[in-house]
Amino acid sequence: MSEKRKFELIKKSKQNNARLGKIYTSHGEINTPVFMPVGTQGTVKTLTPEELKGIGVEIILGNVYHLYLRPGDELIKEAGGLHKFMNWQGPILTDSGGYQVFSLAELRKITEEHVEFKSHIDGSSQFLDPEKVIQIQTNLGSDIMMSFDECIPYPCEYDYARQAMERTLRWSGRCKQAYINKNIEEQLLFGITQGGTYKDLRKKSIEGTIEIGFDGYAIGGLSVGEPKDLMFEILNDTMTIFPEDKPRYLMGIGTPVDLWECIELGVDMFDCVMPTRNARNGQVFTSRGKLVIKNAKHKRDFRPLDLECDCYTCRNYTRAYLQHLFNAKEILALKLNTLHNLHFMIQLIFKIRRAIQEDKFLEEKKKFLDKYMNMD
Amino acid sequence: MSEKRKFELIKKSKQNNARLGKIYTSHGEINTPVFMPVGTQGTVKTLTPEELKGIGVEIILGNVYHLYLRPGDELIKEAGGLHKFMNWQGPILTDSGGYQVFSLAELRKITEEHVEFKSHIDGSSQFLDPEKVIQIQTNLGSDIMMSFDECIPYPCEYDYARQAMERTLRWSGRCKQAYINKNIEEQLLFGITQGGTYKDLRKKSIEGTIEIGFDGYAIGGLSVGEPKDLMFEILNDTMTIFPEDKPRYLMGIGTPVDLWECIELGVDMFDCVMPTRNARNGQVFTSRGKLVIKNAKHKRDFRPLDLECDCYTCRNYTRAYLQHLFNAKEILALKLNTLHNLHFMIQLIFKIRRAIQEDKFLEEKKKFLDKYMNMD
Numbered sequence: 001m002s003e004k005r006k007f008e009l010i011k012k013s014k015q016n017n018a019r020l021g022k023i024y025t026s027h028g029e030i031n032t033p034v035f036m037p038v039g040t041q042g043t044v045k046t047l048t049p050e051e052l053k054g055i056g057v058e059i060i061l062g063n064v065y066h067l068y069l070r071p072g073d074e075l076i077k078e079a080g081g082l083h084k085f086m087n088w089q090g091p092i093l094t095d096s097g098g099y100q101v102f103s104l105a106e107l108r109k110i111t112e113e114h115v116e117f118k119s120h121i122d123g124s125s126q127f128l129d130p131e132k133v134i135q136i137q138t139n140l141g142s143d144i145m146m147s148f149d150e151c152i153p154y155p156c157e158y159d160y161a162r163q164a165m166e167r168t169l170r171w172s173g174r175c176k177q178a179y180i181n182k183n184i185e186e187q188l189l190f191g192i193t194q195g196g197t198y199k200d201l202r203k204k205s206i207e208g209t210i211e212i213g214f215d216g217y218a219i220g221g222l223s224v225g226e227p228k229d230l231m232f233e234i235l236n237d238t239m240t241i242f243p244e245d246k247p248r249y250l251m252g253i254g255t256p257v258d259l260w261e262c263i264e265l266g267v268d269m270f271d272c273v274m275p276t277r278n279a280r281n282g283q284v285f286t287s288r289g290k291l292v293i294k295n296a297k298h299k300r301d302f303r304p305l306d307l308e309c310d311c312y313t314c315r316n317y318t319r320a321y322l323q324h325l326f327n328a329k330e331i332l333a334l335k336l337n338t339l340h341n342l343h344f345m346i347q348l349i350f351k352i353r354r355a356i357q358e359d360k361f362l363e364e365k366k367k368f369l370d371k372y373m374n375m376d
Numbered sequence: 377m378s379e380k381r382k383f384e385l386i387k388k389s390k391q392n393n394a395r396l397g398k399i400y401t402s403h404g405e406i407n408t409p410v411f412m413p414v415g416t417q418g419t420v421k422t423l424t425p426e427e428l429k430g431i432g433v434e435i436i437l438g439n440v441y442h443l444y445l446r447p448g449d450e451l452i453k454e455a456g457g458l459h460k461f462m463n464w465q466g467p468i469l470t471d472s473g474g475y476q477v478f479s480l481a482e483l484r485k486i487t488e489e490h491v492e493f494k495s496h497i498d499g500s501s502q503f504l505d506p507e508k509v510i511q512i513q514t515n516l517g518s519d520i521m522m523s524f525d526e527c528i529p530y531p532c533e534y535d536y537a538r539q540a541m542e543r544t545l546r547w548s549g550r551c552k553q554a555y556i557n558k559n560i561e562e563q564l565l566f567g568i569t570q571g572g573t574y575k576d577l578r579k580k581s582i583e584g585t586i587e588i589g590f591d592g593y594a595i596g597g598l599s600v601g602e603p604k605d606l607m608f609e610i611l612n613d614t615m616t617i618f619p620e621d622k623p624r625y626l627m628g629i630g631t632p633v634d635l636w637e638c639i640e641l642g643v644d645m646f647d648c649v650m651p652t653r654n655a656r657n658g659q660v661f662t663s664r665g666k667l668v669i670k671n672a673k674h675k676r677d678f679r680p681l682d683l684e685c686d687c688y689t690c691r692n693y694t695r696a697y698l699q700h701l702f703n704a705k706e707i708l709a710l711k712l713n714t715l716h717n718l719h720f721m722i723q724l725i726f727k728i729r730r731a732i733q734e735d736k737f738l739e740e741k742k743k744f745l746d747k748y749m750n751m752d
Contacts, residue, residue: 071700316463324447
């Protein structure tokens with residue numbers, strides 16, 4: 001491991017476990033807490049890199065599973081890496097594919113060695129293992145690589161959850177070894193912890209993963225169907241086990257409310273397809289809660305989506321126009337909604353950072369939720 | 377009619393009938409020859425108004441037929457007109473709906489009074505007549521309105537072609553009267569000539585339409601299936617009947633080659649869905665002819681679409697990336713292709729204008745076609 005600084009803890013809230021930090025990558029710094037838009041297939045759906053930058057996005061996600069299958073990580077390597085291929089010059093985190101194998105692929109077969117599966121694109125037989133996942137992420141050239149994990153469903157028997165967690169630990173070890181062998185310090189490697197909804201397994205997973213040693217630690221396998229309170233409980237009980245001097249990444253989460261709740265518990269990084277996917281389904285965030293653009297009441301509403309928003313969409317278009325575009329199945333609708341929703345998430349993160357900085361987290365959280373949960 | 381200048385003939389080519397001109401509208405000037413991207417439903421598919429402006433678009437099209445049916449011209453009037461509704465501050469021309477009733481609607485019934493039809497959106501019974509079409513375009517607030525016409529198919533019996541042409545003349549007269557009654561001089565009104573592929577009918581239609589008197593004259597009902605040579609022949613035989621001091625608009629045309637051919641014959645204005653529609657189907661224009669982005673040979677081609685193009689797409693993305701996006705059904709593919717194709721058409725118009733200005737039309741046309749028709 002290099003002694004170069006990769007994470008800096010800048011401030012701890014006086015009110016709770018919320019923190020401000022900075023991650024250093026070869027494509028620039030990332031301030032934390034951070035929300036990472038998902039760019040599954042080498043593009044954050046509907047938006048250009050310039051548009052992402054324009055709304056303050058600091059880092060985006062790519063997916064090993066998707067990019068390995070199409071267009072192939074070797075093609076992307078030939079293109080000069082994922083940054084150059086997709087024209088995004090900021091930091092990129094790539095997910096290792098564990099979750100996608102679990103949620104998308106067909107006919108999975110998990111052994112100690114690897115996972116075999118059939119591609120959801122063409123049905124071809126494929127496999128991923130820890131070494132291959134590191135190789136793919138090396139080819140992609142992502143700034144933050146994730147270790148390979150086994151993601152279990154909810155509910156899940158204790159015994160299987162334990163086996164999967166232990167296998168994930170062994171795979172994490174193999175990922176770390178493959179990473180060391182490659183001598184690719186310009187890329188950070190994060191470990192993923194598992195354990196389902198069993199607190200003792202979660203603790204063992206975290207301790208074991210820390211023992212292997214990574215540049216950051218992710219919490220995987222949550223928000224897969226378990227009650228939300230149970231998720232918060234697990235986070236609350238386990239967050240303090242993570243070392244203070246490493247970033248903590250809660251994978252696949254979350255809603256605006258989740259962000260407040262989880263940052264309060266000490267989470268630094270988030271990703272979620274929800275803001276972009278909802279946008280394409282015509283659901284947008286506003287400071288007064290969610291708004292469904294198809295609703296009849298917006299037909300002649302010549303106000304912006306959110307009166308308090310200054311994004312491109314809200315500065316230039318009305319709810320009436322956005323409903324028309326959406327009903328007419330116009331592609332521009334999807335882009336304008338996406339731009340708005342991501343802007344909302346990024347502005348929310350900015351607001352939360354300021355609240356931590358000024359030790360006003362609890363007051364600002366209450367103010368936000370009072371308005372957001374009491375939509376008119 | 378106001379005496380305010382609405383069209384200025386700036387230069388006539390010394391080599392042929394090509395001309396340079398300027399149309400004055402309340403939303404700015406339009407240089408001619410001009411290519412008008414089609415924004416059927418209140419948006420040029422996939423692009424923002426800023427992107428259109430960025431590639432040099434001077435005027436866009438809207439459609440009475442579509443906007444009347446959805447979201448409704450009265451709603452758009454309430455929104456402050458089509459410019460404000462869609463956030464486009466440049467000139468807008470609206471087509472009268474004649475062609476769409478002919479090509480899209482079901483169960484048409486044409487009488488002297490009006491056209492009855494069933495909406496292609498919800499099957500509801502609707503009608504359009506000359507007075508209504510002027511009312512709708514007044515509500516939309518377009519800078520250039522089109523008169524209502526009857527568009528016939530190809531081939532078409534002489535007798536029906538004559539009847540439809542004569543009806544179109546009477547409808548043009550009613551449009552003109554409705555326009556005068558409304559006293560809306562800030563909007564220009566163009567007449568549409570018809571006559572199918574019969575030259576005598578075309579001549580009668582043009583003479584009759586000129587007699588009524590409009591701010592510009594359109595040639596409708598071409599490129600509906602007739603051989604291309606026949607279209608050029610008709611244009612060649614009838615173009616000189618049009619007054620020199622009014623713009624001439626060839627509706628629904630055309631390809632890059634068509635632009636050279638028809639401008640040479642004296643056409644000033646064009647619109648066509650082809651550049652935008654082809655883009656969404658993965659067909660793009662290049663200086664060496666059409667390129668189909670899905671073709672296997674582009675899979676590892678890390679060059680831009682067109683080596684001579686400086687559009688946003690060509691400056692930032694490779695054929696390999698665009699093929700990947702297209703295969704992955706990513707919306708960004710459609711936008712990047714559209715931006716490129718419209719940029720190509722606008723740059724082509726700029727090139728043709730310069731050629732007319734410098735009296736090098738024939739040389740430049742040959743240079744362009746030699747390269748465009750001999751793609752490698």
